[in-house]
Amino acid sequence: MSAMLRLLFFVVSLSPTLLLVTWDGSLSWALIDGIRLHLTLTPLAGFFLTLLALAAPLVALPMLRRPCDWPSLVLYVLLLLGMQLLLLAGDFVSFFVGWEVMTWSSYLLLLRSSRADMETSQSFILFNLASAFLLLAGILVFFSLTGDFAIRSLAEPSLPQALTLLALFGLAFLIKVGTLPLHIWIPSSYDQAPDAFSAFLSGSVSKMGVYGLILLPTLFPDALASFAGRFLNGPAFGYLLAWVGVITSVVATFKAISQEDMKRLLAYSSIAQVGYITTAVGVGSSLAIAGALYLALVHTLVKVLLFISVAGIVLQTGQRQFKDLGRLIERMPISFFGVLIGIIGLAGMPPLPGFAAKYLVFVSLVDARWLLLLAAMILASTAAFIYCYKLIYAPFLGHANSPGAKEAREAPWPYLVPQVILMGLLVLFGLFPGLAIDVLIDPVLVGLQMAPIGAESWAKLTTVYGGYDGVVLMLVFGIAFVLVTGLFLLLRGRMRRAGSPYDLSFAGEVPTADTPLHYGAGMGRELRRIPLVGWILRQGTRGFYLGLAGQMRAAAALLGNLYVGRPQAWILIAVVVLAASLAARAMMGGL
């Protein structure tokens, strides 16, 4: 019975794939009073459905590990259904329905974690619902302009109308992707969510905000090319959005560096990555949208991989703080490679596809002549190296720092299989940067009526600004590596393994097991001494939101005083209201 149910669950987790393969035409469902839900699959939605199809079964696998948390599985299925509805939506009502189902089912999934605290879960649901309600408000404004709920571009909105729509929709999607200063719900919820589910939150759920952000400009005529004038070689409004994205990336990157918990670090890194995507959407050219989609693809793969690896580490060691881990490379080698490939992709290093994605965005920024943005983005992406290094050094290298880390074993197969598959996919897309362009991205660009990027061959990424060849790069590097290693081993002389892990050059002393040799938690701490970074790290929005919550409670207390249990007071108020309205009327109208 249990096995059958698990199998069924896994099959359901493959539903995005099945949908992608079998969907043709469209579907329609009456809701109420002439509102109909139309389901169709646009190329853009198809792209995000592909991402979902990649992530869903891979996250489902670790969730199936015994003992199963059945409510989680049910909620996961609901979540998947909601997201598919959202992606298939041809009208705003089904979009919203999918959006909301996604919101509350992911919230309830978050509650399945034993670590979720009140502040986290409240901020998660309130921000997400605020996003949803802003979206609904936008939808209603849109409806009042067009008279129906279909997702299509407006005929000729006036500037105030367009600005209202942009503000409502834009805020909704920016909350979902978590740009500054609306990101506060992300780090703690990604951190406290059930470990496997964090992968899905970061990898897939946040992509729905990206989907919305890319969808948003299509609502306006010519918006992808220009909206509200041009700045240099790109849309002026997008320039603002791009800065929001890039500032998000920079701040989140530095915050990520200063984290001491693996999942929190990954959460901030998610914010930073989505910030890049926001920037690219802001640029809005064909190159940039391609870059945004590529980044979304890579981010999905990488974050699912990293979160699952980390989930495996947490499962096997019971530790999640950097200072409590170490030296897992010998105990969990496959997870080590998972994290290694993951951070290479995350940092955007060649030859993995993270580089291709960043290349497209960089080039699009040069093309738009927005060089200051480019510089800020470079700052974020080089600073990212530090947290990437922290992520691999602290758990896997150095010295084991806790009994859990000293005795851990390799993660169980439900954690390893997704990692291996994802590593394979990352290497594949790295070898063939044109593959993703040709198969996944160009159809979307054509669907959005933009110039496709085009790929001579799958091995090549070609743009008007030049490109590169992934196969040649990988071959050169591989051959060089083999040659160097071979030559090195051919040389005379022998290698000797150090006798003990404490056989180190340690300031002239001989370290022992008691010497604090692990640098995991401290890494990046000295960055605070750089004035700008120190300033960034001292800022935070938590105080503001806590203050807001406090004000609401104070208002509740104040208004609650009206409801004190004195019947005579209630009657008095009623009589006074009656008399006052009569008097007011008498004074105004003359009785």
Next chain:
Amino acid sequence: MMHAVVDSLAMIGVSYVMGFLFYGFYRQLNARIQRRWGPSIWQNFFDNMKFFFKSETLSHGPMFFFGPMIIMAGAFTTVLFVPFLKDSTWLQGFSQYGNLILIIYLLVVGPLGNALAVGSSGNPFGVMGVTRGLTRLMGLEVPFFLGLALVMLQHETSSVHAIMAAQDGLANWGIVTNPVAFVVILLPFIAAQNASPFDVVGAPVEVYAGPRVEFGGRLLGVLMTQNMMMSIAKLVLVVDLFLGGASNVLVLIAKAFSLFLLTTAISMVFPRLKTEQAVDFFWKVPLGIGVLAVILTVWLPSWSA
């Protein structure tokens, strides 16, 4: 195929030879300025060979061993993706398959691989050095990339070949047509070369708390070799971008050497900065010049147009 192999080997050879000669010269010059005799110009070569033929090398595990291999492979790859000559079929490597942004990133691949080895050694001082290196990278990369972006924008391509081809004749050299970009990248370039005053990461007195603290013997030889080759690759890249490239090896050496002299001259006269000072400096001075350059060369023309 054969051509590619021979060409690649030639590039590696050229960069290796140039590398140890330039550094030998650097040590001589440094010594003379400090009124010492200094070692022979071949000294670097001797040192390198000595390391390579050490009979015993201490290792701290597989990753510790593979780190230097990755950095060496990274150096080879970088060298092979930088075109050494223009209008020539030789010394091109695989540069037509790459571009400027790729090269910038390739410069970092190796050091990051080595960082894994440092971490694997279990020496906290090594990791501290790596963190400093990455911090410095974070500082220097911003103005460096901004300067290069100005060049890319100028030529509307990220292909080094195309940029080189556009600089026929002295008047069209990048340093003449886009001097601000050169000014912007100059100091970060020095830092990228790991030269004074930004050399706190791998500086001799800091070795004990630097990335190389645990390396010895043949592994140290590998690190030394890749460092020299990488320096040459960067020098050649700047020559390609700003000094019009070179049509034969001699011109290449001459241009690279003059550039080397310039950077050395700057290096010699400044005292070493702490990491955070360096980063702060990069974000204030070169980046400030870069922002000015962007406003002057990108914003103003577009507004006046």
Next chain:
Amino acid sequence: MTLPLTPVWFVALPLLLAFASPLWVRYRLLMPLLVGTPALLLLLAFVLLPEVRTGPLLETIVIAPPLGIHLQLDSASWILVALISLAGLLATAFIWLSDAEPYLRDRRAFVFLLLLIAGCNGMVLTGDLFNLYVFLEIAGVSAYALSALRRDASALEAGLKYLIIGSVAAVFFLFSVVLIYLQTGQLNMAAVAARFGGIPAPMQLLIGLLMLVGLGIKAELFPFNFWVPDVYQGSHPVLAGLFSGLLVKAFLFVLFHLVFLLLADPQVAGLWLMGLGATTMLIAEVVALRQEDMRRMLAYSSLGQIGLITLALGFGMQATTAGGLFHMVNHTLVKLLLFLTAAVLLRSFVSARLADLAGAGRARPLAAALFVLGALAVMGLPPLSGFASKLWILKGFAEAGVFWPVALILLAALIEAGYYFRWIKVLYDPNGDLKAAAPVERMAYVPMGVAAGLIILLGVAPFLVDDLFIEGAQTLLDRGAALSAVLGAGS
């Protein structure tokens, strides 16, 4: 002998059965009849439905109109009658199946519950102002008695408070009825409506205000609703669910029925009511943020929803009115579900306080899941029925291009989320130390399950019923048709 199936039965059947209660005690039929009566009425409502949809059913007792008591079952009041029967059925079924506290299962409870249903049905159906007063008092007295049923200090206090404020409301309402009669010489609503415009404006205002205060207290509008939390907290949750589910809905319906019938131009009054509704909604939602007792929290949430319905109905457009009526139905189902959950939790853990329920989701997973479902529906999250009705209302506002209610409704929903999710979080708190749970009859979940099923069904397929609400809204808003139906085409 065949009994004619007429609207009278909606009032007569519960009354007759209630007064014959000693008989039922004797034959041990109390519980079956308690559940059977609303079930029969529901059945009757559905039997009459096809007829109602073709035209209103008028039932006149004594002489000819305008001087007669008459009941009017049209598309709008049909919705309320069916809703009252359904809510009554669910609540009584819960009382029966959950083996509830003895005081809910004895003769007094039987009588008062049936009287409550009769009173509400009568209020909704009657076409006569004085009858309205009588039914209002019947419903009121049974509600006072019901809330005091437990006979402990808090229940008696709730009953007394309810009685005092309710009697004052009744006095105000009676006052306005007296004034109307003195001015027009009529009590039939349609006849009054035809002459209402002839009353001098200041007197109109006085009548309107007196009526507003009277019905406003009963219908829980803002400056008159301070009694609600106390009464809901002191009463048994099932009864609170009934008050919120059918009593208030009946009063709201009456209020708007009168507004749309009496006033030739209900725009100004509608605007005032919208203002009151919006204030009610916002203030209640904000105050609910700091409630620590589940019954009190639900009371405030109920106020918030009442405010929303008032806001929607006050706008007087077809779409918002239909949405408002639909929301009445949804809110009844949802609040009933939530109050029944509260009853289960109260029964299990003896307390309904937030701190005492931490982790209750593990001991009572089904109850907690139903609470979550109800909370999602009350916030209007898809795919539950609250979403469909809210969307309808919002769409109505958007069509008319009026956006301030949209903003307020969404803001209120967000605040609402602030406390409902707090409760959900606490229910699923992994670290709460929970007292041992008292057993709960499994069958108690059946009526809750039915309510939950209806919530989901109406959320996924609201198109099944939307015609009913559109017709209801048209009937409610079409003053001319209502007048001519009663007074004849000529008037």
Next chain:
Amino acid sequence: MLAFLDDPKILHGIYVLGTLTLFFIGLYGLLAKRHLLKVLISIAVMELSVYLLFVGLATSPGETAPILSDGLTEFAGMADPVPQALTLTAIVIGLAVLALGVSLAVQYHRLTGKADIARMTELKEL
């Protein structure tokens, strides 16, 4: 001497004044008195004032009771019967409410020993 009372306007004016006075006395008691029974009595007084107003204003001087008895066979010169019938009904209802209220108050007093409306504080914000 009291002939001026035959003028319906004056009579009705007196009725209005009197009933309103009674109404406000009831309202005052309701708002100012704290004993439960006094509060309930005040409500009853308010109700009574409304009944009086109704019956008083619906009748003009000279009208007879609307009862068809031996000598009377026509509805001429009679007071409007409706308000009287309604008032009777309302009195019954009012009595029922009052009875319920008093019984609740008595029970409350027995249970808690309190009869002060301001001290009913079992139910409150937590």
